[in-house]
Amino acid sequence: MQVWTKLFAKSPFKPLIKHAEVALQTVETLEKALQAWREGNYEEMKKLALEVDRLEDVADRIKAEIRDSLSSKLMMAVAREDVLIYLHMQDKVADAAEDTAKWLLVKEPGDIPEEIKEVILQMGTESIKAAKLVYGAIVQMDRVIESGFAEKEIEREYEIIHEIEGVESKIDGLDTELMRLVFQNADKMDWSEGFYLLNIARTLSNISDKAKDAAERIRLMMNK
Amino acid sequence: MDPWLLITIIVGFGMAWAIGANDAANSMSTAVGAKAITPKQAVLIAGVLEFTGAYFFGKSVTETIRKGILYPDKITDPNILVYGSVAALLAATIWLVIATKFGLPVSTTHSIIGGIVGYGIVYAGFSVVNWGKMTQVVLSWILSPIIGAIMAFFVFKALTKSIFERNDPVKSSKIWSPFWVGLAFVVIGTMFYIKVLHGKDLGRGVIFYGIPAGLVVFLILFFALRAKFPSSDPFIGVESIFRRVQVITSGYVALAHGANDVANAIGPVAAVYAVATMGMAGMKVPVPRWILAMGGLGIALGVATYGYRVMETVGRRITELTNTRGFTIDFSAATVVLVASWLGLPISTTHVVVGAVIGVGLARGVKAINKDIVRDIIISWFVTVPVAALISASLFKVLMIVG
Numbered sequence: 001m002q003v004w005t006k007l008f009a010k011s012p013f014k015p016l017i018k019h020a021e022v023a024l025q026t027v028e029t030l031e032k033a034l035q036a037w038r039e040g041n042y043e044e045m046k047k048l049a050l051e052v053d054r055l056e057d058v059a060d061r062i063k064a065e066i067r068d069s070l071s072s073k074l075m076m077a078v079a080r081e082d083v084l085i086y087l088h089m090q091d092k093v094a095d096a097a098e099d100t101a102k103w104l105l106v107k108e109p110g111d112i113p114e115e116i117k118e119v120i121l122q123m124g125t126e127s128i129k130a131a132k133l134v135y136g137a138i139v140q141m142d143r144v145i146e147s148g149f150a151e152k153e154i155e156r157e158y159e160i161i162h163e164i165e166g167v168e169s170k171i172d173g174l175d176t177e178l179m180r181l182v183f184q185n186a187d188k189m190d191w192s193e194g195f196y197l198l199n200i201a202r203t204l205s206n207i208s209d210k211a212k213d214a215a216e217r218i219r220l221m222m223n224k
Numbered sequence: 225m226d227p228w229l230l231i232t233i234i235v236g237f238g239m240a241w242a243i244g245a246n247d248a249a250n251s252m253s254t255a256v257g258a259k260a261i262t263p264k265q266a267v268l269i270a271g272v273l274e275f276t277g278a279y280f281f282g283k284s285v286t287e288t289i290r291k292g293i294l295y296p297d298k299i300t301d302p303n304i305l306v307y308g309s310v311a312a313l314l315a316a317t318i319w320l321v322i323a324t325k326f327g328l329p330v331s332t333t334h335s336i337i338g339g340i341v342g343y344g345i346v347y348a349g350f351s352v353v354n355w356g357k358m359t360q361v362v363l364s365w366i367l368s369p370i371i372g373a374i375m376a377f378f379v380f381k382a383l384t385k386s387i388f389e390r391n392d393p394v395k396s397s398k399i400w401s402p403f404w405v406g407l408a409f410v411v412i413g414t415m416f417y418i419k420v421l422h423g424k425d426l427g428r429g430v431i432f433y434g435i436p437a438g439l440v441v442f443l444i445l446f447f448a449l450r451a452k453f454p455s456s457d458p459f460i461g462v463e464s465i466f467r468r469v470q471v472i473t474s475g476y477v478a479l480a481h482g483a484n485d486v487a488n489a490i491g492p493v494a495a496v497y498a499v500a501t502m503g504m505a506g507m508k509v510p511v512p513r514w515i516l517a518m519g520g521l522g523i524a525l526g527v528a529t530y531g532y533r534v535m536e537t538v539g540r541r542i543t544e545l546t547n548t549r550g551f552t553i554d555f556s557a558a559t560v561v562l563v564a565s566w567l568g569l570p571i572s573t574t575h576v577v578v579g580a581v582i583g584v585g586l587a588r589g590v591k592a593i594n595k596d597i598v599r600d601i602i603i604s605w606f607v608t609v610p611v612a613a614l615i616s617a618s619l620f621k622v623l624m625i626v627g
Contacts, residue, residue: 003250003329003574003578003597003601004250004253004257004538004541004542005537005538005541005542006594006596006597007578007581007593007594007597007598008257008542008544008545008581008590008592008593008594009544009592009593009594010544010592011544011591011592012591012592013591073594073595073596074592074593074594074595075582075585075592075593075594075595075598076591076592076593077585077588077589077590077591077592078588143459145588145589145591146459146546147384147388147389147459148380148381148383148384148388148548148587148588148589149384149588150384150388150389151389152388152389153388
């Protein structure tokens, strides 16, 4: 009897999906914080930024659990290394959101030009897209395995990966745009404001960067 | 009745009960784990089909256990065969109890053969063991899980190609699942011809019994599946079809298990029966049907009284198994076991099923398999025979002095 209850190890995919869900929530909460920031509602912004911090902790805990359960004693449908690196990247998505939240918390913004705020909000919206796509990608990976690596399901997975790459390059464009705007408005702001904005842009574009890296790992999982 | 025959029958019945309690539950676990049937249904199906398998198809393997392992003509004293058989049965039972306590997945088949070899060597030295047959048996233990794995690998690949990769997986599975079940019935029909009707010509059995049986089952299932199952989500649709089909293949496993493993309990009983009726370790006495029935009954009773709890536990804990996987494992394992029974090879059902699980894993079907357990199983192969042999040898010595 013991054979059956022990032979099948717990699949890492359900917890990976759960982790992706939390990462997505983290990014969504960050976007709400950015909206509050734009509206000048700093109390609300702080509350939301702290919530981002809390969610990132939750993601970390799930990550630790998955890592502990993924011993080399498992025989899996995908390479263990790919799963671990994927998890690392997915976790970086939440980390990047937390980094942005930190910048929001450390400094009261001064008088920031509306066009810059606009670009940052756009970056936030796109980041949510990236995080949503990562969630979709890991759910689809589960389906790929469920179908016994059917060609059709693999193709769908590639479509999602392409979409993530598309979002990433769009955010890259917004990032460049933001840098240009910051230097254009250099005389209207002091150095600390510029520094603050550039870092928010950098951490925001990190979200989609890591999402892209995660997608890259999923591609590798399919080519074992 | 000869008192020793009575004792052997009681011990053998106990062993049959233990096989039913542990092994039979293992053979139905994939179906229960994949939620194709409830533990209650599993007990009912397993009870009936284990008995059927044992009664109709159990003879060849029983003959191997009775007189294939040791040279019967080298045991001239009939008492030796009686003491030895009791010692072997007791040793196997004791070792099973110990191993269960430590959570080692050991095989009843390996235990009983260890027991027989053990007393044989103590009595007449190494030359009494039919090493040719023994090599064949041990080789089959190594080969059968490998064949189970290879078969499950290809069956799962075939399912993927024929069902999951099609535009309409639900529609495809309505054609292909009756095909696989039909194939199972080709094997069962052929076995029926050879075992029950004592046919000799394999080709004849396949053509006149196997293929018609398979065809009839294919058609029945094909039309039964046409009526229902709206194609909403393709994967859920496929799994719900296989959930129903898996009830049949899990029955197939129970039948195969009964056919092969009944011998572990009643092979030694049959040997003692031959002595009791002929006064000698008679080669000529065939295994009487009532002994096969008794073994089948013991297994069925084990399933009903204890197997129920085992299946309940399994049903709650295996969540990583879908119906298509369970189906693949059942189909592959049962076919290997039934063919082995036909060849008179005593193999371990549990180990073949484990082999099939690994095969599906290698086809990237199962998400995660615990390698440690696989290693434990392999170790248990190498440990069981010598340990059972040692226990049996000691018991045999005691019986020789006391008796």
